Amino acid sequence: MAAVNRQIQLAELPKDKLGLEHFRLGEGAMPHAKDGELLLRVRYISLDAANRAWMQGATYRSALEAGQVMAGGALAEVVEAKAPGFASGDLVFADTGWQEYAVLPAKRVQKLEKREPLTHLLSVYGVAGLTAYFGLLNVGQPKAGETVVVSAAAGSVGSFVGQIAKIKGCRVVGIAGGAKKCAWLKSELGFDEAIDYKAVAVGGALKDAAPKGIDVYFDNVGGDILEACLFRMSNHGRIACCGAVSQYDGVAPRHGPRGIPGLIVTKRLTMKGFVVMDFDDERAKALSDLEGWVKAGKLKVPEDVMNGLENTPKALIGLLAGDNIGKRMVKVV
Amino acid sequence: MAAVNRQIQLAELPKDKLGLEHFRLGEGAMPHAKDGELLLRVRYISLDAANRAWMQGATYRSALEAGQVMAGGALAEVVEAKAPGFASGDLVFADTGWQEYAVLPAKRVQKLEKREPLTHLLSVYGVAGLTAYFGLLNVGQPKAGETVVVSAAAGSVGSFVGQIAKIKGCRVVGIAGGAKKCAWLKSELGFDEAIDYKAVAVGGALKDAAPKGIDVYFDNVGGDILEACLFRMSNHGRIACCGAVSQYDGVAPRHGPRGIPGLIVTKRLTMKGFVVMDFDDERAKALSDLEGWVKAGKLKVPEDVMNGLENTPKALIGLLAGDNIGKRMVKVV
Numbered sequence: 162m163a164a165v166n167r168q169i170q171l172a173e174l175p176k177d178k179l180g181l182e183h184f185r186l187g188e189g190a191m192p193h194a195k196d197g198e199l200l201l202r203v204r205y206i207s208l209d210a211a212n213r214a215w216m217q218g219a220t221y222r223s224a225l226e227a228g229q230v231m232a233g234g235a236l237a238e239v240v241e242a243k244a245p246g247f248a249s250g251d252l253v254f255a256d257t258g259w260q261e262y263a264v265l266p267a268k269r270v271q272k273l274e275k276r277e278p279l280t281h282l283l284s285v286y287g288v289a290g291l292t293a294y295f296g297l298l299n300v301g302q303p304k305a306g307e308t309v310v311v312s313a314a315a316g317s318v319g320s321f322v323g324q325i326a327k328i329k330g331c332r333v334v335g336i337a338g339g340a341k342k343c344a345w346l347k348s349e350l351g352f353d354e355a356i357d358y359k360a361v362a363v364g365g366a367l368k369d370a371a372p373k374g375i376d377v378y379f380d381n382v383g384g385d386i387l388e389a390c391l392f393r394m395s396n397h398g399r400i401a402c403c404g405a406v407s408q409y410d411g412v413a414p415r416h417g418p419r420g421i422p423g424l425i426v427t428k429r430l431t432m433k434g435f436v437v438m439d440f441d442d443e444r445a446k447a448l449s450d451l452e453g454w455v456k457a458g459k460l461k462v463p464e465d466v467m468n469g470l471e472n473t474p475k476a477l478i479g480l481l482a483g484d485n486i487g488k489r490m491v492k493v494v
Numbered sequence: 495m496a497a498v499n500r501q502i503q504l505a506e507l508p509k510d511k512l513g514l515e516h517f518r519l520g521e522g523a524m525p526h527a528k529d530g531e532l533l534l535r536v537r538y539i540s541l542d543a544a545n546r547a548w549m550q551g552a553t554y555r556s557a558l559e560a561g562q563v564m565a566g567g568a569l570a571e572v573v574e575a576k577a578p579g580f581a582s583g584d585l586v587f588a589d590t591g592w593q594e595y596a597v598l599p600a601k602r603v604q605k606l607e608k609r610e611p612l613t614h615l616l617s618v619y620g621v622a623g624l625t626a627y628f629g630l631l632n633v634g635q636p637k638a639g640e641t642v643v644v645s646a647a648a649g650s651v652g653s654f655v656g657q658i659a660k661i662k663g664c665r666v667v668g669i670a671g672g673a674k675k676c677a678w679l680k681s682e683l684g685f686d687e688a689i690d691y692k693a694v695a696v697g698g699a700l701k702d703a704a705p706k707g708i709d710v711y712f713d714n715v716g717g718d719i720l721e722a723c724l725f726r727m728s729n730h731g732r733i734a735c736c737g738a739v740s741q742y743d744g745v746a747p748r749h750g751p752r753g754i755p756g757l758i759v760t761k762r763l764t765m766k767g768f769v770v771m772d773f774d775d776e777r778a779k780a781l782s783d784l785e786g787w788v789k790a791g792k793l794k795v796p797e798d799v800m801n802g803l804e805n806t807p808k809a810l811i812g813l814l815a816g817d818n819i820g821k822r823m824v825k826v827v
Contacts, residue, residue: 220760383755402755416749422716422735425767427553432765434758 166191168260169473173227174216177411179481184231184474192264194243199270201237201255201263205466206473207283208480208489209234209317210381210406217409221436230258231473235493236273236282237263247272252279254287259473261493276452284317284488285451285462288437292403293321294447295440297379298329300401300433305330307376308395310367312386313406314355315342317488320463322379323352328459331377334370336363336386338483345486350461363389374398382407388418394430402434410481463487499524501593502806506560507549510744512814517564517807525597527576532603534570534588534596538799539806540616541813541822542567542650543714543739550742554769563591564806568826569606569616570596580605585612587620592806594826609785617650617821618784618795621770625736626654627780628773630712631662633734633766638663640709641728643700645719646739647688648675650821653796655712656685661792664710667703669696669719671816678819683794697722707731715740721751727763735767743814796820 166189175183194200211220212233218224225232235258239251244267247253255270257263273282284290296318303309309326313319314335323333323346334354335346343355354370356363363386367375374395380387383405394400424430440447454460465485467476473491480489499522508516527533544553545566551557558565568591572584577600580586588603590596606615617623629651636642642659646652647668656666656679667687668679676688687703689696696719700708707728713720716738727733757763773780787793798818800809806824813822 380755387755388750402758404759405756408756417721417751417754419748419750421750421754422713422720422765422767423738423741425735425765426737426769427767429767429769429772430765431767432755432758432763434755434760434762434764436759436762439762 164191165189166260166262167470168258169231169470171216171225171227171229171231174225179213179216179410179478181474181478186471189230189260192262194241194264197244197266197268198264199239199244199247199253199267200241201253201257201265201270202240203235203237203257203261203263203493205236205280205283206259206470206491206493207234207236207287208473208476208485208491209288210404210409210481212477213409213481214404221438230260232256233259233473234288236279236287242267252282254282259470261470280464280466280490281455281462283490284464285321285455285460286448287488289317289488290321290451291440291444291447292437293318293325294451295437295443296401296403296435297322297325297377299440299443300435301377301379301399303329303331303377306332308332308334308371308373309377309379310334310336310371310375310390311379311381312336312390313381313483314346314352315463315486316381316483317485318403319379319381320346320350320487321460324350324460325454326377327351328454332371334367342486350463358386364392367393377401379403380405384408384418388420391418391420391424391430394424394428396428398428398430400430400432402432406481465489467491469493497524498522499593499595500803501563501591502803504549504558504560504562504564507558512546512549512743512811514807514811519804522563522593525595527574527597530577530599530601531597532572532577532580532586532600533574534586534590534598534603535573536568536570536590536594536596536826538569538613538616539592539803539824539826540567540569540620541806541809541818541824542621543737543742543814545810546742546814547737554771563593565589565591566806567621569612569620575600585615587615592803594803613797613799613823614788614795616823617797618654618788618793619781620821622650622821623654623784624773624777624780625770626651626658627784628770628776629734629736629768630655630658630710632773632776633768634710634712634732636662636664636710639665641665641667641704641706642710642712643667643669643704643708643723644712644714645669645723646714646816647679647685648796648819649714649816650818651736652712652714653679653683653820654793657683657793658787659710660684661787665704667700675819683796691719697725700726710734712736713738717741717751721753724751724753724757724763727757727761729761731761731763733763733765735765739814798822800824802826
């Protein structure tokens with residue numbers, strides 16, 4: 162075992178755009194597990210827009226502070242178990258932070274069944290896949306034949322949302338940045354239409370891509386794209402509010418989208434926020450469905466794996482700029 | 495029967511604030527019922543913020559146009575019935591417009607059971623009472639012990655919302671304009687707290703009035719008050735979007751409330767729009783509940799009745815300025 166624990170620390174909190182200067186590579190002492198705790202070796206770090214949101218203030222977790230090891234979820238292996246129910250070699254998902262080793266109380270660690278490839282535990286069988294599954298099906302409640310629109314469609318969650326909506330018989334429109342991603346959504350993932358928000362006005366493009374209106378909008382971005390979709394929703398449409406990646410990396414927006422609450426009332430829309438932890442009871446069913454679709458070749462699993470702990474800040478900054486296609490993660494070891 | 499039909503016509507559509515100059519008192523020929531139609535004599539005209547919203551564009555009904563008889567719902571009596579199921583003397587609710595007589599197809603008319611006083615058919619047993627009932631109970635789903643906040647609390651809908659929430663065992667906070675209304679909400683209707691939005695900052699006042707956060711917010715107003723409530727919602731809170739009276743009388747707002755979708759996600763809120771027609775199937779149960787509460791003295795029925803068709807424009811303009819306490823209507827005959 163290593164004598165030191167390499168880690169990425171949050172040097173200072175960003176005031177607007179996140180940059181490499183907000184991080185530093187440091188070393189901590191090797192941590193030791195006490196009773197009830199586990200010593201974990203971090204294998205793959207998950208990169209998520211939420212990493213950036215945590216720097217803005219308290220969300221469903223407390224806000225990050227300068228000087229801390231950067232927080233983040235990871236796939237890790239148990240090295241030493243001082244808690245019942247865990248053994249050396251077990252695979253877990255936990256908020257280890259961006260470091261090689263971490264000690265956590267066993268109750269804050271989620272044991273995972275081994276699956277191959279391991280990376281799928283962070284993508285389709287991890288938070289991304291489950292978020293797509295619950296947000297689309299439980300919150301959005303699409304029916305066959307309805308039109309589903311998803312933003313950040315080439316991202317880790319969006320790429321699953323669109324594919325699951327296709328499996329459920331919906332017309333699927335993805336919104337993504339760049340011609341390459343848009344072509345990929347249609348050719349590789351089977352989306353019916355894709356809108357490049359960097360090239361065209363989304364509102365106008367939606368008139369063509371969703372001519373009967375939008376029944377379910379899965380919102381990963383907030384801001385102007387949410388506003389454009391609001392104006393194209395059908396009566397009794399549902400908006401699953403998953404995140405607001407357009408608003409994480411910079412100063413807080415001064416206003417929300419126009420049309421609220423006016424369009425909510427006249428179209429009888431439902432907007433509903435959710436986080437994946439709210440659906441823990443239904444996790445087994447969801448994993449079983451997802452695995453069935455993957456094995457049947459109906460659900461492709463786009464992954465974007467970078468190498469080396471030291472590249473994690475760059476991986477997050479790139480994610481916020483939309484560089485990734487599919488689930489981005491960093492292989493630590 | 496009169497030889498002419500006095501009516502209030504929409505002289506021109508308002509560009510911003512509605513004034514008397516947008517209306518004119520005119521005379522039409524007495525209308526005659528054809529097969530399938532009813533000749534109605536208008537008794538009481540209902541004044542609603544929605545009257546103003548219809549001037550802004552298509553909502554759940556088509557937009558109003560200059561030159562038309564001003565649209566509006568009323569309690570009316572059948573004078574001549576040329577449709578099965580109706581007889582002279584029947585009471586109905588219909589969009590008669592602001593005039594003494596109207597002819598409507600029978601299928602666009604809702605027959606009402608007689609109740610005393612007649613005015614209750616436009617208040618507690620009419621759209622106002624049913625909107626409060628369905629919006630609070632079906633959309634808001636309050637549980638005993640939860641905190642319910644309602645805006646435009648001294649208005650036709652809000653005054654019922656707060657009282658029904660008290661009947662259901664909730665802590666009730668009303669938001670209204672002026673010390674007189676606020677005192678009345680507490681002393682006459684039994685609200686726990688009332689916030690005078692003209693005198694204090696609503697966000698700060700909510701910290702004191704709803705110290706555990708808001709579980710259900712019944713929104714009649716939109717705009718800044720909706721924003722203030724959003725920031726004080728509890729996790730898993732519900733916002734019943736009933737209207738946006740703050741935004742009807744003037745130019746359309748340039749932006750929506752801050753915190754959308756960020757707070758919707760992190761607090762897992764639900765915002766849901768509704769209109770009372772969506773709940774027609776449950777109307778009988780609702781009327782039975784409302785009547786039971788009125789007869790038991792648990793639900794007071796504040797009404798604000800003005801006299802004379804010619805005063806209807808003034809009645810609406812005053813309603814938009816918040817002059818009324820309880821359900822405003824104009825007695826025509």
